[in-house]
Amino acid sequence: MSNSKRTLVTISPLEAFKLKKLRADIEWHRKLHKCLTSSNEQTVENEIFVSREVNSSGARHYAYTDIKTFFDYYSVLGSCNKTCYEIVRKNVPVKFFMDIDCQYQAVINEFQSLVRKEAVVDSLKWYLAKALRGMGINDAEEIVNDVIVLDASTGTKFSLHLVFQKVVFPSIEHCSAVLRWVVNNLYELEYPMYEEHGVTADGFKAALDINGRFPLLVPLLQGNDFHFLFDRGVYNYNQNFRMWKSKKFELGKPPLDTNLSFTSDNFKKTLITFHEAPLIHACEMDRHVPMHCAALSCEPKKVLAKWKVKLNCDGNNITEAIYQYFKQKINKDVTNIWYDESPHGTGVGLNLSNGDIYLLDLDECAYSLKRKGTDGLMEKKYI
Incomplete structure (x- = not known):
């Protein structure tokens, strides 16, 4: 067999x-x-x-x-x-979790000798705490410390699963949103550390020295690019x-x-779906701005700030503000606003009573009409 x-x-x-x-x-x-x-x-x-x-x-x-x-x-x-x-x-409701995965043969040779489980976990906790703190979670450093680490590493692969006991969200979509903040912080803080030596083993060592934390962006063995230590596609x-x-x-x-x-x-x-800690609701993050409005941007704070200006609202409920704007100024036949994975890459849209859909471009504060039964989008318009 x-x-x-x-x-x-x-x-x-x-x-x-x-x-x-x-x-x-x-x-x-x-x-x-x-x-x-x-x-x-x-x-x-x-x-x-x-x-x-x-x-x-x-x-x-x-x-x-x-x-x-x-x-x-x-x-x-x-x-x-x-x-x-x-x-x-x-x-x-789910606990926030991270799936750490790295095939040693895919990244620089020095990674295997330098990587330490405790150092990687500490670095992940630091970045998660920073993301949560930026969303208004004052006790972020405390709650990220309660984490269970499951290990399945081998001689050819570094593999961990992290389950944060006190970071609990109403749905898995919120986990995806939080990870966007982590990725944004990585680009802001780690990427510049490679400027002097490039995306190389020397650059990785320099980032390790400068950072004081284990880098989560690891140079690939081939190609001028990085491998993220955590999987971004499991949410x-x-x-x-x-x-x-x-x-x-x-x-x-x-x-x-x-x-x-x-x-x-x-x-x-x-387990991910069994929790004892209270939920961290979306409305408690980033001055009561719903997380899903920023979930699909690498610069969520800037995106949210632009929408607040465009809609002339205080940001307490941007989702409702977007809905009312479209209902009153764009098309009175708008029935609801939704957030989901979209084949057009926006993930936020509004339904019309006739089956048409407005799809939003969050970064550009714009929208496009998709007619029912068609594949393409109409011309993009700006708020």
């Missing part, structure tokens, strides 16, 4: 008996949409959506259950068969987040692990 078709590892008869009893309490589906449909037909306390990789081709099964039932099942799984993921649903709803003790299905892949004892309470701490 080829590796591409490799199935789950054979287990002992005793383990099989235990799993059969526990598995009967969980309804597994081969398609995510069927799992989601099934969840709408029942109410479960302490609910969790999970997936499990069942072969090395990436096929997964999906389930909706309560955390106790799943933990009982998960605890009995052998280490070779723990290939499970937490599914992050839309509009569900979408229905994202699958690998669980503590789980590994990718391929042979030789290590599990994500930490030095906590494997208990139900600690397991919940490592």
Whole structure:
């Protein structure tokens, strides 16, 4: 049997008996949409959506259950068969998390000898605290210190997952927005440190000396460009987040692990969608400006300032101000304003009653009309 078709590892008869009893309490589906449909037909306390990789081709099964039932099942799984993921649903509160990933062969050779887990974590905490503080979170330094670090590094790859226990947002979209602030700070603070020596190993060492923090922009081995130590593409709803003790299905892949004892309470701490800390609401950030208005810009503060001037508002509710502006001055048939991932790259738009859409260009304070049933956009107009 080829590796591409490799199935789950054979287990002992005793383990099989235990799993059969526990598995009967969980309804597994081969398609995510069927799992989601099934969840709408029942109410479960302490609910969790999970997936499990069942072969090395990436096929997964999906389930909706309560955390106790799943933990009982998960605890009995052998280490070779723990290939499970937490599914992050839309509009569900989440802890802020970061996925750190770097293949040593892709970046400068010096990185592997210089990288230290503690130094990287401290640097990530510093930048996250700076971003939160810039949004008006006064105790940012304190809350970022409560973080669980899961490690799956190998001799060829540096891999960490960070789960911040007290940084909790109303939805995963807010995590994406916060990461924009982190990226913006990196461009402002780290990028200039490479000016003297360029995007090279010497430049990296200079940045390390100047910064006093471990650089999060690492020069690639080939090409005059950087590798971000953290993954910027994992903040979408229905994202699958690998669980503590789980590994990718391929042979030789290590599990994500930490030095906590494997208990139900600690397991919940490592999950994204289970939290004890209060939510940080969007309206509490950056003088009560909704985060999603700045989420798609590398200079969110400047963008927000421009919109406040254009709309002649105090910034307490820019979303509502944009809606009222379009309703009163552009088109009275505007029905609502929304934020979502858009194929046109803006992510913020307004619906019209006839099915047309206005798509916003946040950086330029502009908008374009998209007619219902067409692919292109009309001429861009400015506020």
